[in-house]
Amino acid sequence: MPTIGFHASHEQIDPAALLKAVVLAEQAGFNAAMCSDHFAPWSERQGQSGFAWAWLGAALQATSLPFGVVNAPGQRYHPAIIAQAAATLSQMFPERFWMALGSGEAANEHITGEAWPKKGVRNARLGECVDVMRQLFAGETVTRHGLVTVDRAKLWTRPNIPPKMIGAAVSAETAHWVGGWADGLITINQSHDKLQRIIDSFRAGGGEGKPIYLQCHIAYAPDADTALDIAYDQWRSNIFSPPLCWDLELPEHFDEASRFVRREDMHASVLISHEPARYVDLLGEFLALGFDGLYLHHVGQQQQAFIETFGERVLPQLKASS
Template identity: 85%
Template structure:
């Protein structure tokens, strides 16, 4: 497993600190990176939300890592603007940038004041955006009338190779659909039987032979109680399954919804331990499911101890798998 990535969480860490963290991550042995693209955090305790696209240019210049970004074109972002942004980064940093495209969350998209569509409409809108972006990457002049509108758009600056468009999916149903249009799949850590269903569905939908990545939320500290406290303090607003996580709009809504989450509930969505060897075992098991890359997200706001410890005691063991 050569592709061990570092996830940069803009909702939790200010962009200047996060830039220093990703530089440290490369020095520690991480071989790739990805980041979120939010307008607001999930919780007031997280307290940040820098603009991912400004940060990506700096991060690509400051490191030699490949970078992905999770993005939802169609409401907050017009697909032609995302195509232009992706084309510019890919022209400056060839073969180092990819997009992970999803149907979005109201927490970010509500700011436009437009109606928040149901999931079926959001998927259809995303499908239109993907087709529009592929045409733009190919140098076509695009006009489109549908769930999104485009009027004679053309990308005048394009890279030799366009950024891959990776589909983001959590359920087998979405993964099957993604297999028909995406250049790869990214999902999140779940019980292994569910992950196998997601992988199988992606393959069945047309994704056979395409790369598959998984993002893993984890909490590390040198003390077991502290590792659990970090997960609970920072990530208890993120334990909710769809449609709750899709449809809540404000950090205060997520904080209210998480009032009754208990510390012991965190283990269902976050790998929590004070022992690096435990993470080696857990991540090694995930690697054997057939993923082409693991992207590790330490859910704490302080990143350096995680980066240094994993660089010394975890990553070397994973790279031999």
């Protein structure tokens, strides 16, 4: 049975409402969950940004689902702190927590006041962070002087099985690099050709036999116009390709960049429909590419109708067809 997970978007929904949503998602039949980890939203219209790590403890306690979090260690977060947080959650909730690690976006990382490095440097810094965290999970005392500095760090509370570190990639080039160090891959919905290149590159880079996951952005409503309205209102600031999405710093910068986005442009980044059967087909095609799991992100701020409708009319069909 494939993993069909619920994506909890901290930049769009306040933490209390998001906790209720993920409890409802489990009741509706979602068998996993993941969340974003932002300091600021992508747009002033989204208007939230709760602290993911505090919320994760509550969400893991309130459900029986496995949880992942998208995280960028190295600038806003020191890797030893992330290792400590991940180890604590994994000790409390064994084998239910994982991290999707990426090189980050300036929208979150600029708050430290440090210079925003070029992509190659960010990747190298992420690689160092992964090495540091693996050593800490193994019980080693770590000292390092490189792109990240660590002084005699040791984790005193560790789980029996360390959390998996999944690599986040949106390009074939990054996926190839991720294949060399990650326990798996997660990417976002794109054209099938691009996704196939990402999968092939990840496997060629060392990811053969490791799980691959897809985060799918969805706008569902009972009618087509409302579904498109939701996508355009909440997600038009999120359609930009790198490096623009990596380098803009403030929500108002994203809002300014999105002033000329047309409603019809949303279909390239978001699966927009009012027909549950259409989602069965679209999501089934992604599973057919070889993904081990899908994490569904309804980009609207109201989640209940999406969760209940998908629980009744989409998830059972996907599970039955696999």
